[in-house]
Amino acid sequence: MAGNSTYKTNLNADLLDGYNPSVHPGRDYKRQALNINVTIALTKIQSFDELASSLTITGILKVTWIDERLLWNPRAYTHLTSTHFKQKEIWIPPLVLSNSYHNIDLIGESDMPVTVTDNGEVQWFLPLKLSSSCDADVTYYPNDEQICSLEILPWGYTQEHIQMTYLVSELNGNEYVENPIWDLIDTSQHSFKAPKLGFEMTFKFKRKPLFFMVNFIMPTILMSFINMLVFLLPAESGERVGFSITVLLAIAVFLSTITTILPQTSTPQMALLCYLLVTHIGQSLLIMLCTIFGLRFYLRPTEEPVPRWISRLASLFSACEKISIVHPEPENTVSVLTSEDTEDVCKENGNKTYENVVTWQRVGRAFDNVCCVFFAVTSVTCNVAFLAVMSS
Template sequence: MTTVAYFSFSWDDTRLSWTSKPAYSSDIERIYSTESVLFTPSLVVENSINDLGVISDKTLPMRIDQSGQVTWSPGNIYETSCDIDTTLYPFDKQTCSITLTTRGYIKAEVELKLAKMPIVLTAYQENGEWEYISSSSDVSVTARDLLLYSTLTFTFTFQRRSSYHLISTIIPMFLLAFMSCYVFKLPVDAGEKLGYCLTVLLAFAVYLTLVSDNIPTTSTTISYLSVYLLLMLGMGVISVLLTIHIIDINFTSEEEEISGCMRKITKIISKLVCWKGCGTCCKGRNSSVSVINVKRINVHLGSKKVEGNMDDDVEDEDFSWQEIARILDIFMFRVYLFLVIMLSVAFIGFMSWGSLW
């Protein structure tokens, strides 16, 4: 966290008081000096990442009142470290702090205390990426070298502005996720099936790169968004492999015999997708058709009796390679659509639940 701020220190130095001298107390209310000739407490920003030196500004005037109270307000740009949690990125909240402690003087010699208003935000300017939520301050003791040092901690909580990420990342990502399902809707003969799924896969890879660049690499947690994108990328890779196999099945020569295992799997899947009325959802309609066929056979063959029912016709149904490819397309489209919806709902649920807590 980079903060442009200043500390306001105040302490009493009775050696500088002139209230006991009437000749001066009525005419001189305050005087100014610099730290080159006055005592200043040795203070450092303990969690600074670029400067661990003592806070100092030799050109800044120090105000001294009649009672000997000294007020000193050094300012600087403070870069402090934060523990980042990107689990809910880009709907995350981050809590960062500025830790001020004494250096050289132990707590018994210099004790830090908070003012009535420890954090003043009258000059605060809104940040384009982060929204200020709250702040707090705390007094504690730090142990170093078996000695106790006085410490002040100023804590700030910010929430990431997610509008930009919602428009540029989340919504396009959902649209791409549903586009990956429709590769199985393209006919194999169209010639664009493999090119389509490769294009969607490349788009997912690009978005995964963009998200990875924006997420802080110092985080100790994994973002739900990265996991979701990685799953979608994995499903895209699998869709490419499935598409290659479906194309290979579609253009297999009719002279090549269909294996028994392939035949059994195809019959099971054909019932699940109601292929040409092979599922239970169309059972009633197919039963009537079966009766009509029996009557026609009785008329033409006379003495030949036809036995069996619709289920036997289904079991004995044969498939061509092109029909197998089409059945697999329909089945994989439904499977992918179900998985995308479930993963998207789970992602939204995790993000909503985490934001509430």
């Protein structure tokens, strides 16, 4: 490129003499539509708001076409091979983002520079910041993947007037800067089928789950296991009910925190994490009820006899212990066996069922053992199933 500002000023004035920016280029509208080449260079996924259902990206839109009214001979202008115009001075395809999150306006600014070469090629390189509507799918939150698209249309024109060609089948990601929350997995673009004119850019990105796993998932799973430790607390401590209520409230707080950062929708499905938290809340309620129910065994009067069927169940879930057990005598008297006598009874009876009636304390311990094992198995099953579904 040679010349100076004087020659460039004369060139621009000559090219714009009689030029109408409202008329689109074309030598013969009937025989051939105007061909427009499009390339997108994505630079960054600026943000994705699940609650607002909006995606914001930044990138560079590269659009080229031939305007036969902007041809010139470089020798007549000291070998000038290119010049610049403002966007408002020449014809520009009126592109709009049809699924815009905000108002639908024309892309570009009127004072943006446009490059024109001596063969009439117009090069419109435009930095973009676009926000589109995109419904979030948080089924597998925080290990979720999102697919969003941007639809760009040449407003006011049909396929009889212009054709849009894509120089690359995938978006150019060479200048892409990683987002701290989302990993870009795949990008693509395709044109719409007739009669719709325009093209669609599709983005597939996945959340980086480490932060959410450490701050949400792991505490929730740990609390579900801490919850069952209530059955290991001595009943005499008086802290069982308070402990179970505290864990229940902690899980409820986590559920309320999760619901504030997720969209309030059930389409396509509510987050599996919410189901896990609701399951843990239900489990905590059952543990609290079992805790209250189990304390009734410990607080029963020692002279109150234990029903035979409860005694047999307690014997099934607890081994022979060196404890005192109550044995009813035929004469309606009660004799207390020592620990040595208990060992003899166990040895003599072996696997046989004896008619000893255990104390309520032993019934309470057997009930605690059953509840602890049952809720441990339930917690492991729920958490392992959740993690397996998330990882798949």
